[in-house]
Amino acid sequence: MFVEAKEQGKGGLAAWFDARARSRPALFTAGLVLLAAAVTIGLLFKTDAAIILYQGF
Amino acid sequence: MLGSLWLKRAFITLGGAAFLWVQSPELIHVVTLALFVLSGYGVALLLARRPSTGLLAAYIIALTAAFVILKRYEFLNLVGGDTFLAHALDLIGLSFIFFRQIHYVVDVKQGEIKQLPLWGYLNYQLNPFTLLAGPIQRYQRFHEDWQTLTPKPADAHELRMTYLRILIGVVKVAFIADFCFWFATTPPEAAGALGQRLILFYFFPLYVYFNFAGYCDIVIAAASLFGIRVPENFDRPYLARNMIDFWTRWHRTLSFWIRDYVFTPLYMAIARVKPQWSGNLAFVCYFVALFLAGVWHGATWNFVVFGVLNGAGVAAAKLWENIIVARAGRKGLRTYLANKPIRWLAAFATIHFVCVTQVFLRPGSEDNVVAAWRALLDLVARVGGG
Numbered sequence: 001m002f003v004e005a006k007e008q009g010k011g012g013l014a015a016w017f018d019a020r021a022r023s024r025p026a027l028f029t030a031g032l033v034l035l036a037a038a039v040t041i042g043l044l045f046k047t048d049a050a051i052i053l054y055q056g057f
Numbered sequence: 058m059l060g061s062l063w064l065k066r067a068f069i070t071l072g073g074a075a076f077l078w079v080q081s082p083e084l085i086h087v088v089t090l091a092l093f094v095l096s097g098y099g100v101a102l103l104l105a106r107r108p109s110t111g112l113l114a115a116y117i118i119a120l121t122a123a124f125v126i127l128k129r130y131e132f133l134n135l136v137g138g139d140t141f142l143a144h145a146l147d148l149i150g151l152s153f154i155f156f157r158q159i160h161y162v163v164d165v166k167q168g169e170i171k172q173l174p175l176w177g178y179l180n181y182q183l184n185p186f187t188l189l190a191g192p193i194q195r196y197q198r199f200h201e202d203w204q205t206l207t208p209k210p211a212d213a214h215e216l217r218m219t220y221l222r223i224l225i226g227v228v229k230v231a232f233i234a235d236f237c238f239w240f241a242t243t244p245p246e247a248a249g250a251l252g253q254r255l256i257l258f259y260f261f262p263l264y265v266y267f268n269f270a271g272y273c274d275i276v277i278a279a280a281s282l283f284g285i286r287v288p289e290n291f292d293r294p295y296l297a298r299n300m301i302d303f304w305t306r307w308h309r310t311l312s313f314w315i316r317d318y319v320f321t322p323l324y325m326a327i328a329r330v331k332p333q334w335s336g337n338l339a340f341v342c343y344f345v346a347l348f349l350a351g352v353w354h355g356a357t358w359n360f361v362v363f364g365v366l367n368g369a370g371v372a373a374a375k376l377w378e379n380i381i382v383a384r385a386g387r388k389g390l391r392t393y394l395a396n397k398p399i400r401w402l403a404a405f406a407t408i409h410f411v412c413v414t415q416v417f418l419r420p421g422s423e424d425n426v427v428a429a430w431r432a433l434l435d436l437v438a439r440v441g442g443g
Contacts, residue, residue, distance in 0.1 A: 022214045
């Protein structure tokens with residue numbers, strides 16, 4: 001898998017991450033969902049939506 | 058299968074149309090943009106029937122004039138006062154449409170593009186993935202993808218990696234770039250005057266990089282889900298060893314466009330007419346190409362300075378390479394390029410030069426350039442008068 005990632009032109013850290021992510025799909029999916037949630041919350045806090053939600057509560 | 062393709066095409070077309078509709082406040086904007094884009098298609102049809110260098114040259118001159126007026130370049134003041142700047146047309150994505158259009162008509166004339174379907178062309182020019190800020194896609198590749206619109210991620214892992222790239226792009230644009238801009242423009246008072254200037258000097262280029270690279274991550278990954286390959290635009294630019302290297306890593310699609318449609322034709326023309334000049338005039342071609350790339354970034358005087366600095370940077374890098382070859386030969390150049398300490402010293406110098414050029418990308422820098430220019434003229438007048 002590492003070689004495959006290298007053949008696709010990914011080197012160093014990217015190849016290492018690609019190999020790890022491919023061999024642990026469930027963990028990768030969970031991480032992806034967590035990141036998506038964190039980004040969404042972060043975006044909410046950056047916008048007025050967060051203030052509106054906060055005041056609503 | 059065909060029905061599915063038709064639906065995908067209709068979805069992308071409607072998405073693009075909705076995006077344009079939201080972004081274009083009045084009908085006059087839509088009509089002007091349509092005329093601008095369709096003129097390229099009309100000329101391409103004529104060129105496909107009868108390839109004519111005269112027609113191509115006349116069209117590129119007319120298109121460039123229309124572009125310069127629509128973008129309200131400040132130097133128009135010098136030739137026509139406010140006459141050309143009085144309009145209020147702000148067309149979305151015009152700078153990138155302009156580049157794609159020139160590429161399209163030139164390649165049609167050269168026989169590189171054979172099939173000219175209108176629907177495909179309009180989506181090439183106006184699809185929401187590349188409309189706003191590139192990357193500058195080539196028509197041939199888009200046309201190939203447009204025939205099937207098969208999503209590019211080949212398996213579940215690649216699909217997850219694509220989603221990850223979109224999220225990373227959002228993080229870069231919405232958090233890292235925003236932080237860099239905020240930190241650069243409101244540095245802590247405890248840093249002192251010099252510290253604040255240094256923060257602005259280093260963090261504004263970081264903002265520019267993360268903002269644009271993050272945007273590119275989002276559109277490249279999103280377009281691949283719809284079966285469209287959008288070319289990569291960045292390759293660790295702040296590790297470049299000189300300004301030529303920098304422009305092959307930074308906004309790559311712009312650099313390659315400039316190489317193919319400005320540098321190479323200019324150099325070939327000179328080499329044909331005056332072959333004995335071609336060696337020395339390569340520097341001039343490098344300067345002209347990167348100067349134009351710089352000026353294209355914006356309509357105000359600060360972008361002219363940005364263009365001059367970048368033009369000078371690449372010309373100097375080429376000159377330095379020639380000096381090494383003249384003194385030590387090709388083998389000496391290879392040894393020089395392989396030297397690690399020199400490589401890191403060169404990267405250090407390059408990144409600082411890039412930071413200097415990006416001073417002229419900052420909001421408000423046009424006022425400083427105009428003020429500096431007036432002060433210089435004033436000084437010249439005083440010296441001349443006194």
